[in-house]
Amino acid sequence: MGLFAILADPPGxxxxxxxxxxxxxxxxxxxxxxxxxxxxxxxRPGIELRSVACESAIPQRRHAMKLTxxxxxxxxxxxxxxxLDEAEFARLHRQLxxxxxxxxxxxxxxxxxxQACVQAVREKKPLFMVVRAxxxxxxx
Amino acid sequence: xxxxxxAKFVDAVxxxxxxxxxxxxxxxxxxxxxxxxxxxxxxxxxxxxxxYNQGLYFFTPSAELLSFSNTVSGEHAWKLLRKATxxxxxxxTLPEQLKGHEDAGPLWKLPDGGQLVLVNSKVxxxxxxxxxxxxxxxxxxxxxxxxWLSKEEIATLASGKxxxxxxxxxxxxxxxxxRGEPGRWRGSEIKQFEVxxxxxxxxxxxRFQNASGDRGYKADLLGFVAANKGVLTRFDLVVSGHYWGExxxxxNGPKGTFPFAVAFRLSDGTEPYDTPPPxxx
Numbered sequence: 001m002g003l004f005a006i007l008a009d010p011p012g013x014x015x016x017x018x019x020x021x022x023x024x025x026x027x028x029x030x031x032x033x034x035x036x037x038x039x040x041x042x043x044r045p046g047i048e049l050r051s052v053a054c055e056s057a058i059p060q061r062r063h064a065m066k067l068t069x070x071x072x073x074x075x076x077x078x079x080x081x082x083x084l085d086e087a088e089f090a091r092l093h094r095q096l097x098x099x100x101x102x103x104x105x106x107x108x109x110x111x112x113x114x115q116a117c118v119q120a121v122r123e124k125k126p127l128f129m130v131v132r133a134x135x136x137x138x139x140x
Numbered sequence: 141x142x143x144x145x146x147a148k149f150v151d152a153v154x155x156x157x158x159x160x161x162x163x164x165x166x167x168x169x170x171x172x173x174x175x176x177x178x179x180x181x182x183x184x185x186x187x188x189x190x191x192y193n194q195g196l197y198f199f200t201p202s203a204e205l206l207s208f209s210n211t212v213s214g215e216h217a218w219k220l221l222r223k224a225t226x227x228x229x230x231x232x233t234l235p236e237q238l239k240g241h242e243d244a245g246p247l248w249k250l251p252d253g254g255q256l257v258l259v260n261s262k263v264x265x266x267x268x269x270x271x272x273x274x275x276x277x278x279x280x281x282x283x284x285x286x287x288w289l290s291k292e293e294i295a296t297l298a299s300g301k302x303x304x305x306x307x308x309x310x311x312x313x314x315x316x317x318x319r320g321e322p323g324r325w326r327g328s329e330i331k332q333f334e335v336x337x338x339x340x341x342x343x344x345x346x347r348f349q350n351a352s353g354d355r356g357y358k359a360d361l362l363g364f365v366a367a368n369k370g371v372l373t374r375f376d377l378v379v380s381g382h383y384w385g386e387x388x389x390x391x392n393g394p395k396g397t398f399p400f401a402v403a404f405r406l407s408d409g410t411e412p413y414d415t416p417p418p419x420x421x
Contacts, residue, residue, distance in 0.1 A: 084362035084380055092378045096260040096403035098282060104144035107154055109161045113177045115244040116160035117201040117235075124230035126206060128157035128221075129181070129197040133389075134321040135163040138259075138286045 109137060142277055143196065146214040152221060157198070164193040173241060177203045184208070198224030202235035212274065253291030255372050256407040259313050260284055263383075266398030275392055283317040287404065289372065297375075298367035302337045310335075314346055314357060314379055314402050320389040323355075340365050346379060355385025357400065377404040 084092075098105065110116040113129070120127050130136045144150060153159055167178040168189050179189045181197055184205035195210030198220055206224035209216060234242070250256055261283035270276055287309070289297075296303040311330050315322040325348050335344035344361035359381025366374035383400035386393040 083360035084378060086362070088380065089362045089378045092380055092401050093376055093403050093405070096262050096282065096378075096401060097405070098258075098260060098284070103147070103150055107150065107159050109159050110246070111161060112174065112244055112247045113160055113162065113167070114173050114238065114241050115246065116158045117177065117203070118238055118242055118244055120158040120201040121231060121234050121238065123158065125156060125158050126224055126228040127160060127197075127199050127201065128153045128224075129160045129162060129199065131162045131164050131167075131194050131197065133164055133194055135166070136161040138284045 111135075111137070141214040142212050142273075143214050143217040145277070146217075149214055149217055149221070156221075156225065168193070173237065174247070176237070181205055181208075196220060200228060201231060202237065212277075250288060251290060253294065255289045255294060255375070256409070257287040257289060257375055257404050258284070258407050259287055259402060259404050261315075261317055261400065261402040263316065263318050263394060264399035264401055266394030266396070268395070278319040278392065281318045283402075285313050285317060286407075287313060289375070294367070294372055295370060297337075297365050297372065298370055300337060300339075302335045302342065307333060307335060311346075311348065313404075314348070314359070316357075316383055316386070316390060316393065316400055318390075319392060320387070322390050323387040326350075329356075335361060337365065340374075342377060344379075346381065350385070355387070357381060357383045359383075359400075363404070372406060375404060375406050378402070 110119070116127055116129075162178065167174055169175075170178075178193075180203040181199055182189050182193050185193075185195070185197075185208050187193055192210075195208055196217055197208050198206040200206065206227045207220040209220055211217060211220075262281075263279070267279045270279065290305075293303040293305055311325050311333050315325065329348055329350045331349055332345055332347035335342060337343075342361065342363035342365055346357060346359040346361060348358075349356035359379045361377060361379045363377030364374055365372065365376075378401060380399070380401040382397040384397040
């Protein structure tokens, strides 16, 4: 979860934050910010900040606002921040672990045809070979 | 039922055959006895070695084909197995071609000081229901890949830094390979891949998108790395986010964006598929 901060100046600055959520949808959040106040927020998992735009709610001060409004996008925007928390990490790491299958993974596969043929002669057995585009034991 | 979903078929090949797994792209490029045996088998199927060579091959140690088909059907595979068993006559001596190769070993060995990482991927949702057994297998499948960590990369990780070389190699593994071989991410398609490590905690962001915008992956990375005396004792990473699109050989993916995750863990070397295959990154 990344922190971000906005320093609003002059008074009555309207701050609009455009964010993209994980589904690809855009969300907009607007707030009228009092002057010279720093707002801290947290970037929630799955949300990517797309833009932060500020405009003065007081028309005659719009020009001044452009010069003086400072937008500080701290930690969350300038350093990688994972939207994954530790609980989600642990859940997915478990979920993606191959189970103790009795299927193809229990076979003592050889990767060398020569080695397999030599062994087959010794054991007086025929051979069974699986050929794929990409290695059958792990996509490449 | 699929070939390897049939436990009896698996038991039969384990007991009655010596089993070998081959990547056609690798074997057709070799210039040694591996190629000669492979080419001899392929030619007996009526295909060119440069063509489509995927399938199940039953054969003798002198590379005489007993039966062949490119099938995923368990029933069909049984027919091939029975035909092969019926035709096979064990040779009394080593075929001439194999003489001098009695001590042949595995084709690939992990470089000294290296460690193997297992990489698994999964589509976590978004599929439309299908009555096709073939599609159901793909929809539930776990993608598998491998990552070699070199001695130098392990030393860098142990010192608390994320190796630059992994920044280049990891993106290739963050791909939906659950239905087949995916197209690789080109350099220009890697919009963002930033990884940082602090006190063993790894965080990162992933933003991939192809030029047409019809395939991409937006995800976050979290993981934990630990080392003891220069050896990694933990390399657990999870990359999770939203994927969209499919490749030429990975058709029938979910429509729109769908949740997709990839997990990394150190191999303990106890399973047959822990053998590092050719082409591991």
